[in-house]
Amino acid sequence: MILFTISIVVLAVILIGVAVYAVMQKDLLFAVIATGIMSLILSVLFFLMQAPDVALTEAAIGIALTTIIFVITIRNTSRREDEVPILKESDASEMDDKQKAKI
């Protein structure tokens, strides 16, 4: 019983840590992966707290689908948080070249 409580507390602390990391991280790809890890821990927590239905949903949607949808979104916009995703018409061609060079 004590082991159970300790494991829940440890998982919850890791969960909060990963969540804070996801918010603070400027590289959005890292933030999205952190969100996925957060979903994984959350799913284990749901299972430990006897909510297997919610754990299944969290495992399928939180870990796989949401992460992939965010990754696709990042691929189509910008990866850094401080980059300006919407550009003026005149800057667009320049910026495109720079981004192509980066890739």
Added chain:
Amino acid sequence: MRKLLVLFLLAVIAFSLYKPLSTIEFGADRMGSIENPTTVGAYYLSKTPSELSVANVITAIVVNYRGFDTLGEVSVLFLAATGLGSILYRRRKEGEHSISISKPSSQLLQAGSKLIYPAILVLGAYVFIHGHLTPGGGFQGGAIIATGILLMMMSYKDFHLNHTVLTWIESLAGITFATIGIAGLIVGKTFLENFMPIGTLNDLFSGGIIPIIYIAVGFKVAAELAGVLDTLLSIKEK
């Protein structure tokens, strides 16, 4: 100024959480006993096995007692998928070449996903067919199937889904759900009434309309999520 506003909002949230919870003693059991239920939760726990012969009480609540809410949820998902499709469709028409997964995936991933893909589909189908017996149900099973399809999409560049078939599956599943609801209205008294024989507890064919609705929801969710992923992965840019 912004920080003050944030603090004020946090204070409002804290107060509105504290006010209703302050009357309840910490750790108090408000459910009442199974024999003498005092809340609706205890009523469901005590009555579900005898009234509906469904082992998974959560499924009984989601599909039977709160079946109308589930119909609403399914329509919300449908509207979200439709909206996404209609927004991305315009972008797709302007574009010329596809950038969907630029690099081909490795041999290892391709062979592995070929091996795992049928197993994931079977697991998803198992989860939604046994929704009234074991944890899980239509939403979970549908999401699992969608992850299997996602795996195939990521490993094989030319793995694309037929959107006509997806639309048909989606529409037929939705029509099944609504038809069962209306049949309940005709045979019994209320919309989505459980009018079929409930069978014996822990049987696969038990629970009346619950397994049928959950299978329909499973197909619907799987088709919708797979369609969303296919639309997103095949975005074409200028």
